[in-house]
Amino acid sequence: MKTSVCLLAFLLTTAALAQTRPDLITPYERSQGRQTATYAEIIDYYRLLDRQFEQAKLVDVGKTDVGQPLHVFLLAADKVFTARPDRVTLLINNGIHPGEPEGIDACLMMARDLLLTNKLPKNVLLAIVPVLNVGGCLNRGVSRVNQNGPETYGFRGNARNLNLNRDFIKADAENTRSFQALFQQLKPQVLIDNHTSNGADYQHVVTYFSTQKDKLHPALSGYMTKTFQPDLDKVLTARGFPPAPYVNHPKDTPESGLLGYNDSPRYSTGYAALFNCFGFTLETHMWKDYPARVKGSYAFDEAVLRLCERDASQILANKRRADAAVSQQTTFALNYRLDRSQTDTITFLGYEAGYKPSEVSGLRRLYYDRSKPFTKRIPYQNTFVADLELTKPQAYLIPQAWSEILALLKRNGVQMKRLTSDTLITVSAYYLDEYRTSPRPYEGHYPHSGVKVRTETQRIQFYKGDYLIPTNQPANRYLIETLEPQALDSFFAWNFFDSILDQKEYFSDYIFEDTAAELLRNDPALRQKLADKRASDKAFAENADAQLSFIYKQTPYFEKTVNRYPVFRLERAR
Known part of the structure; x- marks a missing residue:
């Protein structure tokens, strides 16, 4: 690896630190910028800081797929390590892709420096996830052929070979479930997810994308785009890291133009946005030397921290305003797409x-x-x-049989009530008339898309213990994005309800022939529908089984639950 200005600056800093606190030199610094810390070294270092500083605390927050716990490292100037309404919580996530480890090493140094210099902000709780993908961090090697250092690093997939940055809605991984519980406990206002880019070559060390502005409540979006990001870019430029938007380009090279990133709820920042938390996915450039990337990550994370400190009261007020508005919001937008008629320009190096x-x-x-x-x-x-706007119901009703869905809702802070008795309730029921299913697996699923529904008003029997979910709560956006089947990352899209797509009862042709004939004799309207279908569809007219099936589906014998979505909408208050 070539010696760079960043590496020389790092060597001077490390040399000075070695004179005063040699025990606090990080593994990355000890290797002179050639290595990233191993999982054991990361956790041991945070334990060391926890022991030596009262303003720091390392907490085990849950399980991961590899058997090791998920941790969060909390920094609080007042030594109170819980979220409070009078201070901002900044959550920094590292190691979702452990082969992109800059944030891991940058956060170790930043945490130490904040503690040594006693410069922790009094109005910000800083929460650092040392490594989200613990299994990937333990799976150390050289799998990223396009990346310039460090010498060895972790792997993108977790212990189940899941890409955790596609898991924030389906939560297949224990890692993600633990993260969701942590997120709902901390209720952060701002999120950073540290990554390394792939793709084109360019001069920028630091690129990033923010939560897609058009999805956010105006109070959050206006502040983020007009105040926070411009000031963040100024600070980064002054520190020698002029940023660019994440380099997502439609043609061969970036100068053809860049496209904003559609961070749907499966991604970390898209998930956070459902709870009125705005976020940033940092992408340092893969082919810059590793010390430059670590220093760029440090600069980015620290700059965001200081802006949270400066604007804490504004950030808190915006979050309160957005939460209150979403609780009362009636119409929700879904399934965003790029508007190619709107073009701006940026400076690109x-x-x-x-x-x-x-x-x-x-x-x-x-x-x-x-x-x-x-x-x-x-x-x-x-x-x-x-592409779609939906009006929320007064409430959703979900039978208790769907325990996996109910567990996801509970973990994500959704307020629910249980029915106290068996009850017949008039609801709107969706039928899934059209959908496409991926022919290849994607993150362990065969996702559905292109969903079209029809609605029937039905009187449904619910039972004691079934769940009623009111839609006058801050989690409304999460509810709409997950429970409305047309949404891109709905639970239906991720195959959680596939059992309703199977017909359970059928007929025997030789017996039903006589029943069908009698039905046609006694029902002129059904007889006419069959004749019209034959006249309009030659293949149908030549297929005896299709005609029997057509008649069967018009009768009371055909089960009403086929393709009936088991999340029901209560359209008026009970």
């Missing part, structure tokens, strides 16, 4: 790209020429619009 014959294939290949840096204004599209 890139390298000229070119093409030359590949030494491997002999065909044309892309390369970037680092001897030809440029500064250009390039297009940036970051406006999103909703």
